[in-house]
Amino acid sequence: MSERAVTVPAYSEAAVIEAAVAREEPDWLLARRTEAARAFDASPMPTTQLRPWKYTDVSDLILEAHLPATPAISIESLAPQGVFVGSISEAAVNTDMTSNVREHLGSVVLATEGRFQAANTANWTEGIYVHVPRGMSSAEPVIATIDASAVSAGSAIYPRVLIDAGVGSEITVVLRFQSSDAPLVVSNVIEMIADADSKIRVLIDDRWGTETREFTTARSRIGRGADVDVASLVIGGRIIKQTVEALIEGEGANSTIRGVALGDSDQHFDFVTLQDHIGPRSTSNVEIKSALAGNSRSIYYGITRVEVSAKGSQANQANRNLLLSGGAKADSDPVLEILTSDVIRCGHAATVGPVDKEALFYLQSRGLSRRAALQLLVTGFFQSVIEDIPGSGFAEEIEGFVIAKLADAEL
């Protein structure tokens, strides 16, 4: 998987600014681009010495060898008047929304955090902005499709998502990512800001082609009594690295982070989670599940941190891996960092193993072939995430993908 070392000039500070000027970006945004381009120069690629990157070696990934490209964005929204749902590049220059974008963009994920975040901040050209004013809500989920199918092979895309939910508001956003089977690098940054008593639900619906490598940083900042639920469904792609973090700042705030991944052949999944309890009496729940066929592998590394200030909090963290073939592999490392003695409950669990033999026999004893039984068992295993997927008919569609993928998987 070694890369051609030919780099494109697009990543230099001058090129980044030139492109931003061509897009007629406002000065404040140009300043951020400059900062990000410099941060990109200054940030090394993460190495396997860093714990979150221990099992995902990106030393041979040269971002500068991948020309930044713009995915196609389409949005289905029935959100009421007053709720903004649209392209982030338009929102950044739109007079109504510019000040909101300016205030919140980069307030949760900083360009200076690392190379992928810097690359995204310098190079994003498309993405989604959702702004829900105080007290407003949308009954139907917003479905935003980020489609890289048409970009040229070997490109990189830098989708940027910003969701800010005002006090007492409520919104559900489905981010559907698509690509062709051509090589593609993706570096996502997803920022979620939940003001007091608001509720944000985000579903990351990965429908990548076979040669997509995704590196995502998704982070929420959760205010008093607010609730952020991020669920991720990973079926396609070659390397998927998702870091999903919650800064649970407000008193009584809640974070839910869930993910399911179905692997085959040499797919590589790497999930990193952080539940950072800062506010007192805050709650969190993490549940990451993978089912692995062929030679696929899954890595989980997650931290539950309960800060001194987070008295009376509750946290739960579970990672479950089903090995469907002899060649599949999973590593799991849930970590607790409890800095206060005043916690209600902190649980963590990790399992790696084959499917329950008795359940398999039970199904086979009713005539189901091993493959049909595994299709049912894996769909069942994923239910905890699939069963409350927003939008009608969507859960059935995902189940259909799972069943179809397992029809050809190496089991």
Add this chain to the structure above:
Amino acid sequence: MSESILEINDLHVSIADKPELQIVRGANLNIRAGEVHALMGPNGSGKSTLANAIAGSPAYTVDSGQILFQGQDVTEMPADQRACLGMFLSFQYPTAIPGVTMVNFLREALKARRGEEVPAREFLVELRETLKTLKMDESFARRYVNDGFSGGEKKRAEILQLGILKPTLAILDETDSGLDVDALRTVSEGINALRTPEIGILIITHYERILNYITPDFVHILVNGQVVKSGDFSLAKEIESNGYDPILAELGIAEEVMTS
């Protein structure tokens, strides 16, 4: 003479993980179409082991002997193929499968049994009628397989599967245990409704109760992994009143306590 449904010849079965532990040690059985057989025997005598071996459980190894279904040797056949041929085991302890609904499971099972897609409407009609026969609420179908079911509900769910799959051989491993009086009658009626001259039934039980509803043609006693005595319904009644000791004494058998 009617067609043979199940023939067990000198079957020896051990635990797959513990090959030194042989549980069934030379069992013989012959069930013909239209017949109901009862298999009784003390706890640990190997009834469930025999039943699971017949169903093709990979947890057990057939060391020697044969299992013939309708004359076909199925001893080495995988469980799913046996089921597709028409063999069915109602488990003593049905496994819970969280996340998998009864309705999805039953649809897949029926599809496998028939070897073709079953039209959705036809399936639902079939499901609804069978639920009704067994006095089960329709909401049952939306629950996860055996997950959180009470003991009696699990047994009813087994018979629900039996009713939908309509096997040629039904082995009922203590289906009567855990059922209240009314449920036992309902379940027995459900089983009787499926009885035809074409099918064979093997009822594994400790009690005469169920046999009053589904009258057996033959009763067999399994001790130490062997059928030591066979008779008619009166044998079950004899056991109900006197236990196994008189029979063991008469045959000069000491019941072994198996150690695992």
